[in-house]
Amino acid sequence: MKKLLGKKLKVIDLGLESFHDSLKEQGVDVLHVDWRPPAGGNKRLMEILKKLK
Amino acid sequence: MILKNIVKKNTYQDSVFLMSIAHRVKSLEGIEEVSCLMGTPENKKLLAEVNLLTKEGEEAKPNDLLIAISARDKRAIEKTLKEIKKLLAEKEVRKKEGEAILPKSLGSALDQLPGANLVHISISGRYVRWEAEKALERGLNLFIFSDNVPVEDELELKKIARKKNLLAMGPDCGTAIINGVALGFANVVRRGDIGIVAAAGTGLQEVSVLIHKAGLGISQGIGTGGRDLSKEIGGITMLQGIKALENDLDTRIIVLISKPPAKEVADRIIKEVKRSKKPFVVNFLGTRPERESKKIYFASTLEETAYKAVALRKKKAYKSKVFSEKKERIISLAKKESSKLKERQKYIRGLFSGGTLCDEAMLILKDLIGDIYSNLPLKPFLKLKDSRLSQENSLVDLGDDEFTKGRPHPMIDFTLRNERIIQEAADPRTAAILLDIVLGYGAHPHPANVLSPALKEAKKRGVSIVASLCGTEDDPQDYKRQKRELEKMGAIIMPSNAQAARFAALVVRRGKT
Known part of the structure; x- marks a missing residue:
């Protein structure tokens, strides 16, 4: 937590774009990810990919 | 009516954006229903339940956009589809004109934003662990x-987070205020030296707003997620949060808030609190407060929690208040509200977007009007048979998982709540509709506006509308403006959720204390 409380926030946003906009509005250094479900959302493929890591 | 499902392959969009598209095209001529969702099994099940899924739709994969349109004729469907495609294309253009090139993964985001220290995650729950583990691995x-x-x-x-000395706020963490920045749904409050750790999103919002309104401020507001104090999780994040605030030089008083916790977890946390050098105010909803000492104070409502922390900081004795306004004025207002009611209108119907606010209201109301039915009741026998249908006095948490599957949270999307307001108002036994209206970052940009048609409809039927407005004058929606507009519609706006619940009880009791 040393990297968080009392330090300048630098945020990566995964998900709803509206949260990215709220953070931006507050002057936060934030980057939105053009996120897609991993392995096209295929659960079995995700498990296989995880094992490969 | 004809029904059509259209599947757009590999077209991922977030749920809030898709909701806004569906909302915009619903008013087109000849349209009965439109739904835009990603083709996950959960979403397909939802569509099937409302008879909007066809064989084509069943083929959609989680990465495909699934559009379901029910309309008068083929022409109306074609027109709607054209409009949806136009809105999707407009977004693509905005994306290209906006930030350079958006990263496609956490790894590439880190390359573009070196030194990032927090990942804000609001993707579908089934993918959270996949991404969150990667984030923790990267510190x-x-x-x-x-x-x-x-x-x-x-x-x-x-x-994993604990082992790496990182903070995992959530899942299901609605709110946090870290270094003055609002994360998730949070209000714009003054910075100060009262630190909060909360396993209750709207609990954190309500307490931080009331502290702000009392002239003080917040050092940090750490959210833990609503399940943190369950037996399974054991309060891992709350214990980390307490430790962090103990070491934080900007924090003088620590406030702990939780939805009803598991007893053994609550006991373990209190044991930790007793070891601390800093003073604490503890509100574990639904638990019996222990004996207070000079360092540990207990509160049973969110309002009491905020005011006890304020009194402690100002070195003044805490004085409990049932209502901020004079008693005579409140009773006269309640009598005026109830004068419009027919004899059989005797029940409160609470429609909440905040789980903790719903819990708090139930705890207050049970002592004033007896049993309260709910989808998340205080006692198992009070569980609603069907969460979509109220019985006697009922308070429903519309932010609970069963209502948010496949749709945005009720603080963002008022569709469900508006429908339910009209449904409750049409019940001849409803006397008062109790609401929590939450402002701040993340929440709907203009709640008064979007609630207006439903509230006007309810008022026409003589039902009393009682609401708390959780927000500050610095919130993007502007507290004063929202209050003014809601009052113009005939809603009674109380200064806290606790007072709104008490006032609703006073209305159904026809002003009798």
Whole structure:
């Protein structure tokens, strides 16, 4: 937590774009990810990919 | 009416954006229903339940956009589809004109934003662990807004975070205020030296707003997610949060808030609190407060929690207040409200967007009007048979998982709440509709506006509308403006959720205390 409380926030946003906009509005250094479900959302493929890591 | 499903392959969009598209095209001529969702099994099940799924739709994969349109004729469907395609294309253009090139993964985001220290996650719950584990591996703290995350995933993530001295706020973490920045749904409050750790999103919002209104401020507001104090999770994040605030030089008083916790977890946390050098105000909803000492104070409502922390900071004795306004004025207002009611209108119907606010209202009301039915009741026998249908006095948490599957949270999307307001108002036994209206970042940009048609409809039927407005004058929606507009519609706006619940009880009791 040393990297968080009392330090300048630098945020990566995964998900709803509206949260990215709220953070931006507050002057936060934030980057939105053009996120897609991993392995096209295929659960079995995700498990296989995880094992490969 | 004809029904059509259109599947757009590999077209991922977030749920809030898709909701806004569906909302915009619903008013087109000849349209009965439109739904735009990603083709996950959960979403397909939802569509099937409302008879909007066809054979074509069943083929959609989680990465495909599934559009369901029910309309008068083929022409109306074609027109709607054209409009949806136009809105999707407009977004693509905005994306290209906006930030350079958006990263496609956490890894590439880190390359573009070196030194990032937090990942804000609001993707579908089923993918959270996949991404959150990667973030923790890279030394990033987490704020997980997503719900519907399996409890075993939460436990694993929190264990990894603890080991790495990182903070995993959530899943299902609605609110946090870190270094003055609002994460998730949070209000614009003054910075100060009262630190909060909360396993209750709207609990954190309500307490921070009331502290702000009392002239003081917040050092940090750490959210833990609503399940943190469950037996399974064991309060991992709350214990980390307490430790962090004990070491934080900007924090003088620590406030702890939780939805009803598991007893053994609450006991373990109180044991930790007793060891601390800083003073605490503790509100574990639904638990019996222990004996207070000079360092540990207990509160049973969110309002009491905020005011006890304020009194402690100002070195003044805490004085409990039932209403901020004079008693005579409140009773006269309640009598005026109830004068419009018919004899059989005798029940309160609470429609909440905040789970903790719903819990708090139930705890207050049970002592004033007796049993309260709910989808998340205080006692198992008070569970509603069908969460979509109220019985006698009922308070419903519309932010619970069963209502948010496949649709945005009720603080963002008022569709469900508006429908339910009209449904409750049409019940001849409803006397008062009790609401929590939450302002701040993340929430709907203009709640008064979007609630207006439903509230006007309810007022026409003589039902009393009682609401609390959780927000500050610095929130993007502007507290004063929202209050003014809601009051113009005939709603009674109380200064806190606790007072709104008490006032609703006073209305159904026809002003009798």
